[in-house]
Amino acid sequence: MSARKFTIAAAIVASALSSTALAQDLVIRGERVYTMAGAAIENGVVVIEDGKIVAVGPEASTEVPEGYEQLSARVVTPGLVDAHTVVGLTGYSNQPDEQDFLETSSPIQPELRAIDAYNPDERLVDWVRGFGVTTLHTGHGTGTLISGQTMVVKTVGLTVDDAMVERRAMVAGNLGPGALGNGGKAPGTRPKQIAMLREALLKAQAAPEKKDEKPKRDLQAEVTRDVLAKKLPLMITANRAQDIMGALRLKQEFDLDLVIDGAAEAYLLLDELRDAGVSVILHPTMTRQFGDYANASFTTAAALREAGIPFALQSGYEAYVPKTRVVLWEAGFAVGHGLAFEDALRTVTIDAARIIGVGDRVGSLEPGKDGDIAMFDGDPFEYTTRVTGVVIDGVVVSREAN
Incomplete structure (x- = not known):
């Protein structure tokens, strides 16, 4: 699939104001509607009022209000959810002034907030929305031991507040060669990485010596205490089996989410991952397979599904332009390597939404959820299929040009 020209007037309006302020009353018809909350519906409809889904069902038995704007497509799905990206913190033109996803001055910086770096006007946000992506889990990326916080946003909005779904989603950490210091700076080895993480967790765990005195604010410790209290999950990027096991040991020692x-x-640690009860945000299927990705497998998604391990796919980070991959393509590639169609669709809709903590709002077409829709003129995972429309919070933000 390639990006197509879309009518952008609605997108401009939706960017100027919060999407709910302009929510439309819509009826969306699909020859096939994948709700991700049950079986696909042949000749189905989705009814949206005031930005929320109010009805989903077969056209023959679902009441369709009069006067609502009506759209139709061959295939209708929930708006796609990218489970991990740096879009909005990195820029499409690959220039230094638009690369805010990584601060390298210190190896541990959990206090860095994604909201202070996210640019909703970045062209990459518009670009991925053209492929049906309506929700992003974005924030600080790989390259340091603890790089900062992540957040969840919609792919509309003039300001970060307009786009916001979840201000703090996770704390991003990294193990392995991608987070080793250079020029003799710590951490220089894997044992040092683990030791530094343990030290930071133990420091935050310790109570102030004098409880009758108000302690000075320590931004790092405040965030780390939230991780220890399971108010924030710790997301650790780890690709090699030895680094994944290092992360699992930290979970066991500190009882982390x-x-x-x-x-x-x-795929080498299916039993260990399942027994640990962790979720996985799997690397892009088409990632370049060198370095700590050297042993990546095209069939890992199918193996995780077979093992019953919760997982989602992501676009991740692309070092060169356009700085991101596309989750729609990643899921399609996984289908070509053993993952069933609807399982692949789950990895970029409801499963992704649940893992990043927003499954109560997005990821499936159910009454009460946000009116986020992606429309296609054929099988979403076929290369020649086009995205013919995108709805976010009940606003038609793009549609196929006539």
């Missing part, structure tokens, strides 16, 4: 990101060699 852990998400494994990347997980190129996860």
Whole structure:
């Protein structure tokens, strides 16, 4: 699939104001509607009022209000959810002034907030929305031991507040060669990485010596204490089996809410991952397979599904332009390597939404959820299929040009 020209007037309006302020009353018809909350519906309809889904069902038995704007497509799905990206913190033109996803001055910086870096006007946000992506889990990326926080946003909005779904989603950490210091700076080895993480967790765990005195604010410790209290999951990018096991040991020692990101060699540790009860945000299927991705497998997604391990696919980070991949394509590629169609669709809709903590709002077409829709003129995972329309919070933000 390639990006197509879309009518952008609605997108401009939706960017100027919060989407709910302009929510439309819509009826969306699909020859096939994948709700991700049950079986696909042949000749189905989705009814949206005031930005929320109010009805989903077969056209023959679902009441369709009069006067609502009506759209139709061959295939209708929930708006796609990208489970991990740096879009909005990195720019499409690959220039230094638009690369805010990684601060390298210190190896541990959990206090860095994604909201202070996200640019909703970045062209990449518009670009991925053209492929049906309506929700992003974005934030600080790989390259340091603890790089910062992540957040969840919609792919509309003039300001970060307009786009916001979840201000703090996870704390992003990294193990392995991608987070080793240069020029003799720590951490220089894997044992040092683990030791530094343990030290940061133990420091935050310790109570102030004098409880009758108000302690000075420590931004790093405040965030780390939220991780220890399971108010924030710790997402650790770990690709080699030895690094994944290092992350699992941290989870066991500190009883963390852990998400494994990347997980190129996860197929070697299916029992360990399942027994640990962690979720996985799997590396892009088409990632370049060198370095700690050298042993990545095209069939890992199918293996995780077979093992019953919760996982989602992601676009991840692309070092060169356009700085991101596309989750729609990643899921399609996984289908070509053993993952069933609807299982692949789950990895970029409801499963992704649940893993990043927003499954109560997005990821499936159910009454009460946000009116986020992607429309296609054929099988979403076929290369020649086009995205013919995108709806976010009940606003038609793009549609196929006539």
